[in-house]
Amino acid sequence: MGRGYLVTGTDTGVGKTVITAALVGVWRRRGIDAVAIKPVQSGAIEANGRLVPEDVVFYRHVAGLPQSIDELNLYRFTSAVSPHLAAKLSGERVEPSRVVDFCREVLQRYELVLVEGAGGLCVPLSGPDFTVAELARELSLPLLVVARPGLGSINHTVLTVAYAQNRGIPVAGIIINGLKAGEAGPAEKDNPGIIAAMTGVPVLGIVPYLPGVSVEEGSADGLVETVENTVFWEDLVPRICGCTGTG
Template identity: 35%
Template structure:
């Protein structure tokens, strides 16, 4: 059984890749096969093999069986700027349909759990008309939302959840990720989020030192995603 999800966040730099890698690692602990797609990545470094993105490499390390980089990250852009601007400067015209085709090539491998990680938040532009949300819509994927715990996170989380629902997709679960160690009243904010978010909480991830996918996996649960008896959510 194949389970597929789109991973988005309340903003950029709130740990989408960290959480996605942790989810993949947790699935591997169950003996499941895993795959990931980072359809478009800006902020890539030049290497002997071509442009490489640290986030995509982190996901690649949690794919079992192994996945070629060019399948995992079909559009690699060098400048660390908004993806649609980086693509335009590179002379590329990106569409949700095109990126969906790239994702389906990975889906065809039939991994037990496949995660598609977006860039930035839910409404990050893809081109002059579409946002990356159009990719999740094209693929009809349920969504996992990474909530960066910092001042303003309740508003950001609720607005993102509303946008996901307005786009006709299901919020399959959310993860609270501690990005601001100095956040005041963190527990009170968490309590409010638990009360207001209409989806399962998959875990609360503290700041970890050292940071590792295995360490993140320790704070996550997959039962509501995969189902205790073989998958209830995201089944395709």
């Protein structure tokens, strides 16, 4: 079975999709058979009478994924609320075993897989017993945590890591995303060090805010190159594939 990570965040909208798409783009450029999936998407967009999971569209565009949307997403709902509620509002239900089987199949097929959660770690995918954290546990996947750069992020990040560790879910790394040029004040400068010290988890990179990047508009100017140069992406690559390095 290939290796993978569950990508979670300290909150919704922190940049999980941006980081996921870019990492898979970097890996694929290095010849790694990597893929990203979003098993449950709420806030899907209606286009031509179809529901489109926006995050998956962005992965395909940024990483050049050849897979169909249905291969990368299982459930999609219109309402932009927690998946358990979005499903209910559509008269549907997320079946935990279907989600787990969907992810396992993808994990078996590819060398390196990123599974994007929804919102943060405690978000219910189908109800109180099946959260994003439970999905990571079922799949035995370590986490990658995407966090904001500034004030408030120490607390959100340390709590997220503590919640995972209390449940026996390993955290492979933290990626800080969206640092605006010229806005690195004392908090932004101090956060990576104090967060790493308090969690015992490495901060694998600090990704700047890129004005040419928008998930909604499908634009990703300079994104893959920037992540390639700002994140220790090699640390996440399985050793067996022998494709690390910067050549």
